[in-house]
Amino acid sequence: MTIRRRYAAISAVAAGALLMAGCGSAGGGGKASPTAEKLADSITIGLELAPDGYNSYTAATNSAYDQYIDNLTQRQFAQVQPDATIKADKAFGTYKKVSDDPLTVKYTFAKDAVWSDGVPLDFDDVLLAWASSSGNYPSGQTDPAGNPVDIFNTASTNGWAEIEKPQGKAGDKSFTLVYKSPYADWETVADYFMPAHIAAEQGGMSSANNGAELIKAIEDDDIAALKPVAKFWNEGWLYQENLPSLPDPKLIPTIGPYKYDNASNGTLTLVRNDKWWGPKAKTEKIVFKTINVDEAVQALQNGEIDSFDPSNPTGDMVKQLADLGAAAKVDKGQSFAFSHVDFDSRAKGVFHDIKVRQAFLKCVPRKELVDKFAKPIYAKSTVLDLREYLPAQAEYKEVLAGVPEAKKYADVDLPGAKALLADAGVKTPLKVRFIYSSSSTLRADQLALIKASCDQAGFSVQAKPDPDLFTTLTHPGEFDAAVFGWSGSGLIASGQSIYVTGGAQNYGGYSDKKVDDLWTEIVKTTDRAKVVPLKTEMEEELWVNPYNVVLYPNPGVTAFASSLKGPAYNPTQYGSTWNAETWTKTLD
Incomplete structure (x- = not known):
């Protein structure tokens, strides 16, 4: 999978x-x-x-298997629980939101907080976390798309990029994060720290005086001095294969x-x-x-x-x-990972016409997919009708009650699919280049069921196994549909880049102004309860103007x-x- x-x-x-x-x-x-x-x-x-x-936390190491180790070795101020709620770890330290405008959060490490080598956990560790994941230190190089490349090869700048440079002095146990704009997942931003004293020493700096030299380099935006530190941060902690x-x-x-x-x-x-x-x-x-x-x-x-x-x-x-x-x-x-079919809905894409997307939604045998591939593992597996909420989350039923459009696609409707294709005026059978990971027998089997149904509705699904699926997804025009999975943490803002116009993970070029506007509000809403009605409205729009076909939560x-x-x-x-x-x- x-x-x-x-x-x-x-x-x-x-x-x-x-x-x-x-x-x-x-x-x-x-x-x-x-x-x-x-x-x-x-x-x-x-x-x-x-x-x-x-x-x-580098782009090369951010895997689930690393996370399983980190759960026991790298603690943080708050942890996401199995039900997606957030629980403060009071043993690690304390935090408190002290202002909404600008969003400001004060943190204090526990007074006994030290690395296992006895070095105190304090301000230089905070400043290194910000420097490594804020995207503020360009290397002078660009990626193939022309975007500047940072000297730190971080997996994500989510959250940290919204924070002003932390202010403090060497040895401080307390620090304050001030946001440039509100950020919905603020409680989980300060979720990792690397030992600044090790990075400084390996980067040719002294770690004396509680990391004063590294702190000064970051405060002065001294990229030349920080490059050796960043090189070690990127590569020095890698394991051999x-x-x-x-x-x-x-x-x-x-x-x-x-x-x-x-x-x-x-x-x-x-x-x-x-x-x-x-x-x-x-x-x-x-x-x-x-x-x-x-x-x-x-x-x-x-x-x-x-x-x-x-x-x-x-x-x-x-x-x-x-x-x-x-x-x-x-x-x-049922896990927080879910299977789905995404469309190329760009202007020249097969699925640009909303009626064509609606037709495909009507022919995908979602219940049959659940019965064959999910229920043998977890008997209570169900069809998924939302994208930002999963059945494992407490809000799922509440949100789904506010998304009536999803009910239109509860069952396969081949006559309805044929009528929509006729209304769209497309020539049938409509060829669909459907890509999936060539290493996954599950995806091949899922696609076989989809083809058997949708070919009866006027489509001609062409299975295209792909050894490098996610590279192909970044190449517009090389696919019409794709089946794969997303895995999420249950946080509020993590899905933004999937659904907004121009989003880095919006592989099919979907664009909907209402969805864009709602996401703008969602990521700025720091009260989780107030996010629910906003996402409910967005979930409805993602069915009205279909983004994709959600299949089912992957059983775990x-x-x-x-x-x-x-x-x-x-x-x-x-x-x-x-x-x-x-x-x-x-x-x-």
């Missing part, structure tokens, strides 16, 4: 047939701690791909309940961070082991791993997990040994390790 994050590309690994062999009890190794409860001192979590780097080892431990301190211990052959071991000032992690070691997804169930059965989150669960996998019986637990649900699975306590399915992109510091494993 091809899934793309709303702010950075990530291709999910396609799951194949899983082999079951031998006998054993689910659950990884680990000796007992000297307690009456007989708890293991380690828990092993399976990953389909090895993490890319310590700094997961398949993680044969870790960088020098001195270069990778943490600010979470765990710190790095060692890595070998794709297996990464974290140990309790003795400098962590928050609640103590319940298990001494967390081990991340890279596994072949085709062998994941067997690895769980044989005790090689204790838990895993398959990126692309299948009906066969769910059945094989069920066959493990009481040895394993399986938690399932978390599987873990019955000896574990704590894991639970998390539909967001943060995965099940969002609370892994609370996990324990009992021994027989």
